[in-house]
Amino acid sequence: MIYLTRKEHFNAAHRLYNPKFTEQQxxxxxxxxxxxxxxxxxxxxxxxxxxTPNPDTGFVMNAQTLSKLMKKEVVERLDHKNLNLxxxxxxxxxxxTEIVVQQIWNWLETKINAHGCYLHCxxxxxTENIYVEYFG
Amino acid sequence: MIYLTRKEHFNAAHRLYNPKFTEQQxxxxxxxxxxxxxxxxxxxxxxxxxxTPNPDTGFVMNAQTLSKLMKKEVVERLDHKNLNLxxxxxxxxxxxTEIVVQQIWNWLETKINAHGCYLHCxxxxxTENIYVEYFG
Amino acid sequence: MIYLTRKEHFNAAHRLYNPKFTEQQxxxxxxxxxxxxxxxxxxxxxxxxxxTPNPDTGFVMNAQTLSKLMKKEVVERLDHKNLNLxxxxxxxxxxxTEIVVQQIWNWLETKINAHGCYLHCxxxxxTENIYVEYFG
Amino acid sequence: MIYLTRKEHFNAAHRLYNPKFTEQQxxxxxxxxxxxxxxxxxxxxxxxxxxTPNPDTGFVMNAQTLSKLMKKEVVERLDHKNLNLxxxxxxxxxxxTEIVVQQIWNWLETKINAHGCYLHCxxxxxTENIYVEYFG
Amino acid sequence: MIYLTRKEHFNAAHRLYNPKFTEQQxxxxxxxxxxxxxxxxxxxxxxxxxxTPNPDTGFVMNAQTLSKLMKKEVVERLDHKNLNLxxxxxxxxxxxTEIVVQQIWNWLETKINAHGCYLHCxxxxxTENIYVEYFG
Amino acid sequence: MIYLTRKEHFNAAHRLYNPKFTEQQxxxxxxxxxxxxxxxxxxxxxxxxxxTPNPDTGFVMNAQTLSKLMKKEVVERLDHKNLNLxxxxxxxxxxxTEIVVQQIWNWLETKINAHGCYLHCxxxxxTENIYVEYFG
Numbered sequence: 075m076i077y078l079t080r081k082e083h084f085n086a087a088h089r090l091y092n093p094k095f096t097e098q099q100x101x102x103x104x105x106x107x108x109x110x111x112x113x114x115x116x117x118x119x120x121x122x123x124x125x126t127p128n129p130d131t132g133f134v135m136n137a138q139t140l141s142k143l144m145k146k147e148v149v150e151r152l153d154h155k156n157l158n159l160x161x162x163x164x165x166x167x168x169x170x171t172e173i174v175v176q177q178i179w180n181w182l183e184t185k186i187n188a189h190g191c192y193l194h195c196x197x198x199x200x201t202e203n204i205y206v207e208y209f210g
Numbered sequence: 211m212i213y214l215t216r217k218e219h220f221n222a223a224h225r226l227y228n229p230k231f232t233e234q235q236x237x238x239x240x241x242x243x244x245x246x247x248x249x250x251x252x253x254x255x256x257x258x259x260x261x262t263p264n265p266d267t268g269f270v271m272n273a274q275t276l277s278k279l280m281k282k283e284v285v286e287r288l289d290h291k292n293l294n295l296x297x298x299x300x301x302x303x304x305x306x307t308e309i310v311v312q313q314i315w316n317w318l319e320t321k322i323n324a325h326g327c328y329l330h331c332x333x334x335x336x337t338e339n340i341y342v343e344y345f346g
Numbered sequence: 347m348i349y350l351t352r353k354e355h356f357n358a359a360h361r362l363y364n365p366k367f368t369e370q371q372x373x374x375x376x377x378x379x380x381x382x383x384x385x386x387x388x389x390x391x392x393x394x395x396x397x398t399p400n401p402d403t404g405f406v407m408n409a410q411t412l413s414k415l416m417k418k419e420v421v422e423r424l425d426h427k428n429l430n431l432x433x434x435x436x437x438x439x440x441x442x443t444e445i446v447v448q449q450i451w452n453w454l455e456t457k458i459n460a461h462g463c464y465l466h467c468x469x470x471x472x473t474e475n476i477y478v479e480y481f482g
Numbered sequence: 483m484i485y486l487t488r489k490e491h492f493n494a495a496h497r498l499y500n501p502k503f504t505e506q507q508x509x510x511x512x513x514x515x516x517x518x519x520x521x522x523x524x525x526x527x528x529x530x531x532x533x534t535p536n537p538d539t540g541f542v543m544n545a546q547t548l549s550k551l552m553k554k555e556v557v558e559r560l561d562h563k564n565l566n567l568x569x570x571x572x573x574x575x576x577x578x579t580e581i582v583v584q585q586i587w588n589w590l591e592t593k594i595n596a597h598g599c600y601l602h603c604x605x606x607x608x609t610e611n612i613y614v615e616y617f618g
Numbered sequence: 619m620i621y622l623t624r625k626e627h628f629n630a631a632h633r634l635y636n637p638k639f640t641e642q643q644x645x646x647x648x649x650x651x652x653x654x655x656x657x658x659x660x661x662x663x664x665x666x667x668x669x670t671p672n673p674d675t676g677f678v679m680n681a682q683t684l685s686k687l688m689k690k691e692v693v694e695r696l697d698h699k700n701l702n703l704x705x706x707x708x709x710x711x712x713x714x715t716e717i718v719v720q721q722i723w724n725w726l727e728t729k730i731n732a733h734g735c736y737l738h739c740x741x742x743x744x745t746e747n748i749y750v751e752y753f754g
Numbered sequence: 755m756i757y758l759t760r761k762e763h764f765n766a767a768h769r770l771y772n773p774k775f776t777e778q779q780x781x782x783x784x785x786x787x788x789x790x791x792x793x794x795x796x797x798x799x800x801x802x803x804x805x806t807p808n809p810d811t812g813f814v815m816n817a818q819t820l821s822k823l824m825k826k827e828v829v830e831r832l833d834h835k836n837l838n839l840x841x842x843x844x845x846x847x848x849x850x851t852e853i854v855v856q857q858i859w860n861w862l863e864t865k866i867n868a869h870g871c872y873l874h875c876x877x878x879x880x881t882e883n884i885y886v887e888y889f890g
Contacts, residue, residue, distance in 0.1 A: 076580045077615040087223040087250040106290035113290040114223040114250005132578025154242035154249040170404030172348045207349040212852045213887040268850030306676030308620045343621040359767040359794040378834035385834040386767040386794005426786035426793040442540025479485040495631040495658040514698035521698040522631040522658005562650035562657040714812030751757040
């Protein structure tokens with residue numbers, strides 16, 4: 075089993091705010107991330123697939139194909155978007171990085187299986203100091 | 211003359227959109243950056259000051275003091291903010307990185323002079339692939 | 347299960363030297379790291395916690411809370427310190443990165459459990475070319 | 483069990499091309515990587531070993547020893563080389579990063595066991611956006 | 619005057635070898651870089667332009683336009699190429715990074731002037747430890 | 755004129771403390787950096803030389819030669835050392851990064867001139883957030 079990881083990135087706005095909380099509770103839990111007018115991040119996305127290299131290509135999966143898949147399934151949906159307002163899958167959800175990685179997994183899993191290998195990990199950097207990983 | 215540089219960072223949302231342009235013109239010039247609901251970035255800010263080291267401290271300027279000044283004058287104003295909506299100085303302006311560095315220079319210049327050295331450069335990374343510098 | 351990682355850093359001096367060894371043996375095993383007057387590093391610390399996101403916040407653990415915990419339990423004890431002389435827990439021990447990560451795990455484990463999630467990994471960079479990981 | 487990782491790097495040329503494919507197939511599968519005259523990369527190599535720290539040194543394995551081993555067994559064979567033409571082990575093989583990490587594992591495994599610990603992972607960056615991992 | 623910098627990258631093979639030198643002299647001067655079968659690098663290219671921001675856009679130059687220009691004029695010519703064999707401009711020249719930055723300047727200068735600003739600097743990283751700058 | 759930059763690094767301990775100040779003044783000015791038992795850093799050193807490329811080599815200066823010079827004149831003196839106690843040139847001086855870059859300039863300038871080019875800049879990172887530059 076060999077693991078191949080590809081990095082892509084997207085820039086997006088978001089806000090952490092729970093309408094069930096009071097204004098005071100939102101500030102207490104989310105701090106500056108609750109700002110009504112949104113803030114944003116450069117998100118770095120690392121997707122890891124695993125499998126056995128094809129002897130004719132040496133590839134677990136063609137990294138160029140993986141890049142295109144990540145761009146089509148993830149970057150086109152999230153890049154230069156407002157995660158709270160522009161992405162139907164996040165309607166009525168907290169748009170934390172934890173929730174975003176699970177959604178990215180759902181967008182990618184079957185598409186990657188179709189290439190004869192397995193999705194192993196979705197890793198998303200919100201800043202250079204915070205990242206989240208999901209292994210399905 | 212010695213040059214001292216300190217890095218701080220802030221996360222913010224913004225939108226590039228000129229109300230004098232048609233919707234079509236805005237899309238043509240600003241592309242995805244014109245998204246009505248905003249997008250965002252992790253901005254990395256590098257401020258360079260220059261001067262002669264004080265023989266009693268070895269410092270051009272105390273890097274801890276420079277850090278506090280950058281946090282008070284810049285980060286508190288811009289971090290987790292919407293540059294178009296939350297910052298009075300950017301009202302009715304294009305909020306490109308070029309415009310932001312000039313404003314940061316204005317916030318910092320006299321405060322740094324008060325410490326016996328000179329502001330040399332404000333450098334701002336919008337992404338790891340794009341940065342802007344201003345030397346006054 | 348979702349994994350959340352937060353990075354903090356501290357700067358410290360240390361020395362690798364075993365009093366049971368001769369001077370010659372110390373030099374042979376530890377090389378320049380045995381310097382009597384100490385040397386130092388910028389240590390980058392990555393702490394990973396795991397758990398199920400709280401549906402009201404979207405968080406495995408509030409990254410701001412994790413940051414404060416790392417600062418209180420680790421950074422305050424080790425930042426701008428001499429690991430051999432200033433830290434009681436390292437008295438009479440080799441202060442290798444391997445030993446330091448285990449101590450950091452001990453300082454953090456129960457504090458993180460108190461937030462409803464689990465400590466998964468302590469990863470410590472001594473330089474950009476050497477890092478150590480401990481999973482408990 | 484503690485995990486120690488050391489980074490080394492090498493610069494090499496290679497080409498992805500399968501002589502069983504037509505020219506058209508090679509271009510379709512490998513794109514620009516099929517260029518007859520080769521292209522190249524700065525490869526960053528991370529080797530992770532695991533074991534129990536020796537109480538007399540605090541080390542799973544002496545990082546200096548690991549560095550020398552990686553230089554002797556890997557860097558001397560691959561640095562400033564053409565992976566297709568200069569390395570006997572890659573003769574008649576696709577020289578993808580997937581194939582290279584397996585070969586590096588084979589060069590290192592028994593040498594690392596001889597130091598009382600285990601090879602855990604060989605991780606190789608082809609570019610900053612693509613890396614491959616092998617765990618044996 | 620504001621300075622805008624954009625990063626692009628390309629991967630290429632090259633060889634440092636002067637046919638006027640003996641084999642021994644080539645080895646003495648260029649070391650491993652003289653390998654007959656070539657080696658290669660991931661080159662990171664930073665291009666800096668300078669000018670006055672257009673008040674209607676806030677831009678010295680549209681960073682998207684600069685990116686396209688760098689891709690068309692530089693990346694398409696050099697990416698996944700052999701600098702010695704595939705690039706007519708380098709025929710019968712030493713293909714050191716110093717020579718490459720001057721050629722990149724020549725490809726870009728008039729194209730950038732056509733956008734109402736000036737080319738300020740071409741900076742090229744050969745590895746993370748070596749870079750070369752040219753200011754015209 | 756072409757500019758060539760080479761990076762090397764060293765790890766060292768130091769302390770910022772002025773014996774003319776009271777204990778209270780030292781704490782007020784230097785904060786945690788005044789710790790009696792020292793702290794330390796991974797210092798990244800960038801040296802830039804400038805000149806005209808030699809047409810026979812394409813080099814302003816052989817980067818391998820520059821690397822060896824930096825190792826001999828700087829790294830051997832400072833790596834795994836205590837800047838306050840182990841380096842005669844820093845005796846009775848404040849060992850701030852500002853003072854260190856000037857000393858590095860003095861060690862290198864004539865040695866670089868001997869290779870037919872000029873020392874342009876010594877840049878030293880104390881942490882990833884603080885660096886100092888000296889241009890002579």
